[in-house]
Amino acid sequence: MSANDNFTIEKSSRRLDQWLWFARFAKSRSLAARLCAAGAVAVNGVAVSKANHGVKAGDIVVVPQSGWQRTVRVVGLGTRRGPATEARALFEETAAARRAKLPEWEPLLFADEADE
Numbered sequence: 001m002s003a004n005d006n007f008t009i010e011k012s013s014r015r016l017d018q019w020l021w022f023a024r025f026a027k028s029r030s031l032a033a034r035l036c037a038a039g040a041v042a043v044n045g046v047a048v049s050k051a052n053h054g055v056k057a058g059d060i061v062v063v064p065q066s067g068w069q070r071t072v073r074v075v076g077l078g079t080r081r082g083p084a085t086e087a088r089a090l091f092e093e094t095a096a097a098r099r100a101k102l103p104e105w106e107p108l109l110f111a112d113e114a115d116e
Helices: 016-022 029-037 084-088 111-115
Strands: 041-043 046-048 060-065 068-074 091-093
Touching: 016 029, 016 041, 016 060
Parallel strands: none
Antiparallel strands: 041 046, 041 060, 060 068, 068 091
């Protein structure tokens, strides 16, 4: 093979932050990395604390999105952040989305309103 031959090497895994961005679970890759660092994302039942955690086809990812917790199976790894239809092909829903559990301190924000 010469250096000018065009070929693609299919990756067997992808960084979690990059996959979340490709699949449109996060608006930016840095936001996806912050979700990982906060421990808000789980892969195969284990909370992930590093954005460089590898995901592969068949992995189960639990990710928060707009107050909901979504559980999806990785179907494809993707090569770019494309349109929504392309992003939708990267995963399949494994369970119905459910309301994310509120942090323990959040009800305290509304305590004053209830007293009025």
